Amino acid sequence: xxxxxxxxxxxxxxxxxxxxxxxxxxxxxxxxxxxxxxxxxxxxxxxxxxxxxxxxxxxxxxxxxxxxxxxxxxxxxxxxxxxxxxxxxxxxxxxxxxxxxxxxxxxxxxxxxxxxxxxxxxxxxxxxxxxxxxxxxxxxxxxxxxxxxxxxxxxxxxxxxxxxxxxxxxxxxxxxxxxxxxxxxxxxxxxxxxxxxxxxxxxxxxxxxxxxxxxxxxxxxxxxxxxxxxxxxxxxxxxxxxxxxxxxxxxxxxxxxxxxxxxxxxxxxxxxxxxxxxxxxxxxxxxxxxxxxxxxxxxxxxxxxxxxxxxxxxxxxxxxxxxxxxxxxxxxxxxxxxxxxxxxxxxxxxxxxxxxxxxxxxxxxxxxxxxxxxxxxxxxxxxxxxxxxxxxxxxxxxx
Amino acid sequence: xxxxxxxxxxxxxxxxxxxxxxxxxxxxxxxxxxxxxxxxxxxxxxxxxxxxxxxxxxxxxxxxxxxxxxxxxxxxxxxxxxxxxxxxxxxxxxxxxxxxxxxxxxxxxxxxxxxxxxxxxxxxxxxxxxxxxxxxxxxxxxxxxxxxxxxxxxxxxxxxxxxxxxxxxxxxxxxxxxxxxxxxxxxxxxxxxxxxxxxxxxxxxxxxxxxxxxxxxxxxxxxxxxxxxxxxxxxxxxxxxxxxxxxxxxxxxxxxxxxxxxxxxxxxxxxxxxxxxxxxxxxxxxxxxxxxxxxxxxxxxxxxxxxxxxxxxxxxxxxxxxxxxxxxxxxxxxxxxxxxxxxxxxxxxxxxxxxxxxxxxxxxxxxxxxxxxxxxxxxxxxxxxxxxxxxxxxxxxxx
Numbered sequence: 001x002x003x004x005x006x007x008x009x010x011x012x013x014x015x016x017x018x019x020x021x022x023x024x025x026x027x028x029x030x031x032x033x034x035x036x037x038x039x040x041x042x043x044x045x046x047x048x049x050x051x052x053x054x055x056x057x058x059x060x061x062x063x064x065x066x067x068x069x070x071x072x073x074x075x076x077x078x079x080x081x082x083x084x085x086x087x088x089x090x091x092x093x094x095x096x097x098x099x100x101x102x103x104x105x106x107x108x109x110x111x112x113x114x115x116x117x118x119x120x121x122x123x124x125x126x127x128x129x130x131x132x133x134x135x136x137x138x139x140x141x142x143x144x145x146x147x148x149x150x151x152x153x154x155x156x157x158x159x160x161x162x163x164x165x166x167x168x169x170x171x172x173x174x175x176x177x178x179x180x181x182x183x184x185x186x187x188x189x190x191x192x193x194x195x196x197x198x199x200x201x202x203x204x205x206x207x208x209x210x211x212x213x214x215x216x217x218x219x220x221x222x223x224x225x226x227x228x229x230x231x232x233x234x235x236x237x238x239x240x241x242x243x244x245x246x247x248x249x250x251x252x253x254x255x256x257x258x259x260x261x262x263x264x265x266x267x268x269x270x271x272x273x274x275x276x277x278x279x280x281x282x283x284x285x286x287x288x289x290x291x292x293x294x295x296x297x298x299x300x301x302x303x304x305x306x307x308x309x310x311x312x313x314x315x316x317x318x319x320x321x322x323x324x325x326x327x328x329x330x331x332x333x334x335x336x337x338x339x340x341x342x343x344x345x346x347x348x349x350x351x352x353x354x355x356x357x358x359x360x361x362x363x364x365x366x367x368x369x370x371x372x373x374x375x376x377x378x379x380x381x382x383x384x385x386x387x388x389x390x391x392x393x394x395x396x397x398x399x
Numbered sequence: 400x401x402x403x404x405x406x407x408x409x410x411x412x413x414x415x416x417x418x419x420x421x422x423x424x425x426x427x428x429x430x431x432x433x434x435x436x437x438x439x440x441x442x443x444x445x446x447x448x449x450x451x452x453x454x455x456x457x458x459x460x461x462x463x464x465x466x467x468x469x470x471x472x473x474x475x476x477x478x479x480x481x482x483x484x485x486x487x488x489x490x491x492x493x494x495x496x497x498x499x500x501x502x503x504x505x506x507x508x509x510x511x512x513x514x515x516x517x518x519x520x521x522x523x524x525x526x527x528x529x530x531x532x533x534x535x536x537x538x539x540x541x542x543x544x545x546x547x548x549x550x551x552x553x554x555x556x557x558x559x560x561x562x563x564x565x566x567x568x569x570x571x572x573x574x575x576x577x578x579x580x581x582x583x584x585x586x587x588x589x590x591x592x593x594x595x596x597x598x599x600x601x602x603x604x605x606x607x608x609x610x611x612x613x614x615x616x617x618x619x620x621x622x623x624x625x626x627x628x629x630x631x632x633x634x635x636x637x638x639x640x641x642x643x644x645x646x647x648x649x650x651x652x653x654x655x656x657x658x659x660x661x662x663x664x665x666x667x668x669x670x671x672x673x674x675x676x677x678x679x680x681x682x683x684x685x686x687x688x689x690x691x692x693x694x695x696x697x698x699x700x701x702x703x704x705x706x707x708x709x710x711x712x713x714x715x716x717x718x719x720x721x722x723x724x725x726x727x728x729x730x731x732x733x734x735x736x737x738x739x740x741x742x743x744x745x746x747x748x749x750x751x752x753x754x755x756x757x758x759x760x761x762x763x764x765x766x767x768x769x770x771x772x773x774x775x776x777x778x779x780x781x782x783x784x785x786x787x788x789x790x791x792x793x794x795x796x797x798x
Binding site for chain 2: 004007008010020024027028032050056057058059062063109127128130131132133136137138139141142143144145146147148149150151152153154155158159160161162163164165166167169170171172174175176177178179181182183184185186188189192194195196197198199201202203204205206207208209210211212213215216217220221225226227228231232234238240242247248249251253310313314315316317318319320321322323324325326329330331333334336337345348351354355356357358359
């Protein structure tokens, strides 16, 4: 039952993305079958340049599989013209420069719609193309600070702390993917292109729903960080508990879960303790609840706890480090993670797309390549340049 | 230049989503113009039931604007038949029950494709519909534990801690949105429906890129939590620094940024200090760097620092609490956040979609309604039931 084409086959994307935000959006497009032409400046995209520092090239490899690699100086007159010629043939142009950069180059949405009115012009940025913060500097850390993410992350007795993953960059990137594909769908019906944009700042707002509930519910008193306890302080047990060899996350969101937990602990005698009888009484006695659970978990290993609690259908999970995650048998079995021999970096584990389509062809990662590796082929294929012309452009510093 | 239709107008979604993951995906669809029919069991969706506890109804309101509200017992024979009749008319069915639940009800993808071969059947889950963890319990906290997010979040001298926002739920939700719209695009070209699915576990993997870079770069030694310092410990200054009235996040990713910071601090004399001269020396003397910067920031307010550093083009941002975020003038100016008078909850600030389309109609939030508020209208409109028939179904406990 495999062998249907990938859903975005036939779609061509001109990708000016850099760092995480833009490249993740176009990575998802490439994984869904689009032809993604990654355009880099002659000294390479920002993340490629960081490759000098140990390991810094890995994120570039993670986000740029299955793309084609073109070097192009879009600040030169000839380079700009080439970009326009690529846009003529493309369905999507995506960039995540600061707002205004492309307009100043004469390559903004209005310029490019004149060349291709069916184009989807997609812009990712920190704060968006409108509003008072439009030109404020934005990176993952600053967006995490501004958006309230840090204020809800960490232990209440310590300063606020960032979420370890670059959640602003990546949330912005996948929302931008969604906006592009939505506009592609619309274009099938209307024939018209669109300018679409996503701000990282907007993209992370909803994820604070639990804490926002508490904020409004408490009449405007901003919620504190709760460590690993429930953001709304409305569930107990709900925490990360010590195990003999690490930690285990454990949650009871229904009375049944709590009853099952007591059964797993062999402590059904506690069911009638007034501090534990109802969700309300447990939340009121949260320290006691955590003490009871910790006392049990601390004597057992993560794996023993996970197995036992799963049998009793109590939501839980071992806390794992990245080494365990990279070699996770589940993600490898599903093809989400794949071992590849990277031409520049050697053996590596790289991700595919989280979006899965039944009957899709087998997932094959094509590792990222050297800067400009596909320049000649792409310019020949889409614009009709011959090898000599490309060589000339190379000498002139255009490609 | 406004007045173009929203891109998903004409698309009908049957929404069985619950809690955050599914409802966020269909919220984005409703915001993009789709007709979203939210089906809830007769005692209400999980998040609605939690409404008893103060503020817990707010997340429900945040994620269910612009939907229609139908109550339906899909476990009854008549309820199941009604769901099938809705699916006949729908473009998308979305659910985030545990894998297998819909199959056991006779409402799985294979059952529903028989009724409507053009259907997009979308499933959100913790670990996906295949692989060894398929049936493991999954919630935001447990996915954060399993996926390595906690291992990279927090201070190195304290236990790992969750990201405050429900990043697994929401990342899963927006990826699922992307997969659905991708399949809708494909259907315009092929006429065929698709089963699409997204696991929260897969959806958060790539966001750990920086730490994964360090993991591979260090030859497999799993990286530690770095507090607010750079995940790769490859930048300095890069941290959240104390201000007189809070904290400010500040980053120098180029030598120019650091030079500008010294100018803003009026301490260009420090430029020749060997501990500060190069990125390499600053990273080697990171405690000293942070001490120098903290000494300056601690005497000034967040706003003064933000203004001064922006003038000098040093990437930075004040660390804000949720109260500041909810009333943020930028997000209100862009229409991302809107004040609404909610029929059940009173005055509230609710989000719209981070995905923005040029020339889209003015954003108008329609607040969520009571359980089953639209049951009669929807069943009349899509199946042709009259008021008497709906009344009968109500008495029988079907709707």
